[in-house]
Amino acid sequence: MPSGSAYRSTRLALALSLLCWISHFPQIACVAEYKTGPKNYEDFFNRGVKVSSKAAREKLPNQIEKSKVDVLGAVLKKQVESLRKSSNKELELVFLIDSSASVGAENFFNELKFVKKLLADFTVEYNATRVSVITFSSRNRVVKHIDHVSEISVNNHKCSLFEEQLPTITYQGGGTYTLGAVLQAQVHYLHHIKIIVQKLSFTYEES
Numbered sequence: 001m002p003s004g005s006a007y008r009s010t011r012l013a014l015a016l017s018l019l020c021w022i023s024h025f026p027q028i029a030c031v032a033e034y035k036t037g038p039k040n041y042e043d044f045f046n047r048g049v050k051v052s053s054k055a056a057r058e059k060l061p062n063q064i065e066k067s068k069v070d071v072l073g074a075v076l077k078k079q080v081e082s083l084r085k086s087s088n089k090e091l092e093l094v095f096l097i098d099s100s101a102s103v104g105a106e107n108f109f110n111e112l113k114f115v116k117k118l119l120a121d122f123t124v125e126y127n128a129t130r131v132s133v134i135t136f137s138s139r140n141r142v143v144k145h146i147d148h149v150s151e152i153s154v155n156n157h158k159c160s161l162f163e164e165q166l167p168t169i170t171y172q173g174g175g176t177y178t179l180g181a182v183l184q185a186q187v188h189y190l191h192h193i194k195i196i197v198q199k200l201s202f203t204y205e206e207s
Contacts, residue, residue, distance in 0.1 A: 084121055091122065091129045092149050094185050099135040100176040108171045116162060124148075124158035131161060136181035138174035144184060145169045 083091060097111050115133070122129040130148040135141075146165050148156040 080118065089123065089128050092132075093119070093122075093129060094132045094149065095134065096178075096181040096185060097133065097135045098137070098176060098178075099141070099172040099174075100137040101173045102176060105171040105173075112166055112169060116166065119158070119161075124156075124161055126152050126154055126156055130156065132185075133166070133169065134181050134184050135169060135172060136177055136184075137172040139177045139180060141172045141174050142177060142180040142184050143172070 095115055097108070097115070099108050103111070119129070119131065124131060126148070130152070131146060132144065132149045133146040134144050136143075145168070146161065148161075
C-alpha cells in the first residue's frame with residue numbers, strides 16, 4: 001500500500017455551501033478561482049448590466065445572482081468532467097460542507113446528496129479516488145467526519161462511503177465559520193501537496 005508521501009495524486013479542495021446552486025439564499029457573494037491556461041473567467045465577475053430605472057435596479061440583484069450561479073456551475077461541471085476523463089485516476093477530494101443554521105437541516109442533507117451524485121462516476125478506493133468530508137458551522141463545530149486521504153485503507157471504498165460513513169454525518173446548526181473549515185483542510189491535507197495537476201476552489205458566503 002503506498003504511503004501518503006509517495007502517493008502521486010491530484011488534490012481538489014471544494015469549499016462548498018452546495019445548495020447555492022439552487023439560489024437558496026436571497027443574496028450570495030461568490031468568489032471563484034479557476035486557472036487553466038490564459039482564460040481566468042473574467043465573464044463570471046463581470047456579469048450583469050448597468051440600469052437606470054428604479055424598477056430595473058430592483059430586479060438586477062436576482063438577475064446577477066442567477067447569472068453568476070450559472071457561470072459557476074458551468075466552471076465546476078467542466079472541471080469535474082476533465083477529472084473524470086483524465087488518464088491520472090489518482091485523485092483526492094476534500095469536501096467542506098456548510099452545516100450552519102442558515103442552510104437548515106433539509107438543505108444540509110441535500111448537500112450530502114450532491115456529494116454522492118458528484119462521486120457517482122468516480123472509482124472511490126485507496127489507490128484511486130480518496131475522499132474526505134469536513135462539516136462546519138460555528139467556531140467550535142468544525143468536524144472532520146471522513147478521512148480517506150490521510151487514513152489509507154482497503155476498506156475505504158464507495159460502498160462503505162455511501163452506505164456506512166456518509167449516513168452517520170449529522171446536521172449541527174449554529175453560525176457559519178467558513179475560515180475554520182478551510183484552515184482544517186489546509187492543516188490536515190493541503191500542506192502535504194507535492195504535485196498539483198489541477199486545482200479548483202470555490203467559496204460561497206451568505207451576504
